[in-house]
Amino acid sequence: MELKILFNSAAIQNDLSIGWGFSCLVDNRLLFDTGEKAVHLANNLDRLKIDLTPLKAVVISHDHRDHAGGLEEVLKRKPGINVCICPNFSRELKQKVELFGGCLIENSDFCEIENNIYVTGEITGTYKEKNIAEQALVIDSDNGLTVITGCAHPGILEILEKVRQRFSGKQIYAILGGFHLMNKPRRTINAIVRRFVELGIKKVGPTHCTGSDAVDSFKKAYKNDCYELRVGEGIVV
Ligand SMILES: [Zn+2]
Numbered sequence: 407m408e409l410k411i412l413f414n415s416a417a418i419q420n421d422l423s424i425g426w427g428f429s430c431l432v433d434n435r436l437l438f439d440t441g442e443k444a445v446h447l448a449n450n451l452d453r454l455k456i457d458l459t460p461l462k463a464v465v466i467s468h469d470h471r472d473h474a475g476g477l478e479e480v481l482k483r484k485p486g487i488n489v490c491i492c493p494n495f496s497r498e499l500k501q502k503v504e505l506f507g508g509c510l511i512e513n514s515d516f517c518e519i520e521n522n523i524y525v526t527g528e529i530t531g532t533y534k535e536k537n538i539a540e541q542a543l544v545i546d547s548d549n550g551l552t553v554i555t556g557c558a559h560p561g562i563l564e565i566l567e568k569v570r571q572r573f574s575g576k577q578i579y580a581i582l583g584g585f586h587l588m589n590k591p592r593r594t595i596n597a598i599v600r601r602f603v604e605l606g607i608k609k610v611g612p613t614h615c616t617g618s619d620a621v622d623s624f625k626k627a628y629k630n631d632c633y634e635l636r637v638g639e640g641i642v643v
């Protein structure tokens with residue numbers, strides 16, 4: 407399956423919008439997160455000549471602006487599209503989807519939303535000492551499982567454990583997205599990188615809230631198998 411990065415902090419060409427947040431198109435039929443602003447997503451879709459006609463659903467990892475901020479643009483381009491969220495997302499986000507005519511789908515547990523593409527359903531994390539609901543995406547391909555995370559507020563290893571339990575220890579091939587390791591002590595970061603290696607994970611793509619210290623550690627451990635995930639880049643999983 408091909409992944410195409412639609413929002414991140416670096417790009418393959420300088421007419422693309424970049425910033426804090428993440429968005430990734432999966433196999434031309436599913437959008438995972440929407441970046442921080444509709445105007446950025448609109449520009450990147452236009453510059454990359456991506457037609458959303460085949461899109462079946464948009465998955466929002468969690469209710470933070472850097473992931474849900476571009477949602478309006480998708481709802482404008484694909485009226486009535488399915489928007490997969492978690493039950494405990496804010497009332498404001500649910501109202502926005504309804505206002506723009508999207509179809510809300512709430513998953514509290516694992517669900518296969520497209521052939522071989524799953525959401526984990528709601529996992530509770532914390533952000534600024536409050537609970538936050540988050541879900542990750544899991545792609546099951548010939549290479550193994552690819553997990554795409556938003557910010558991983560519940561903890562990247564906790565998310566991976568949940569995926570491993572659901573798929574009975576099936577090999578995880580790649581993990582991409584935000585791992586939320588900013589300001590974490592070096593020993594915590596090292597332990598997480600070691601765990602990834604121990605689990606036999608082949609490719610990583612740490613973005614935004616992973617933080618520069620953790621990104622450096624992943625780069626050291628994974629070398630060419632650590633993706634930068636620039637906007638416009640395509641990756642096969
Ligand atoms: Zn984020």
Ligand SMILES: [Zn+2]
Pocket residue numbers: 468470556557559
């Ligand atoms: Zn977040």
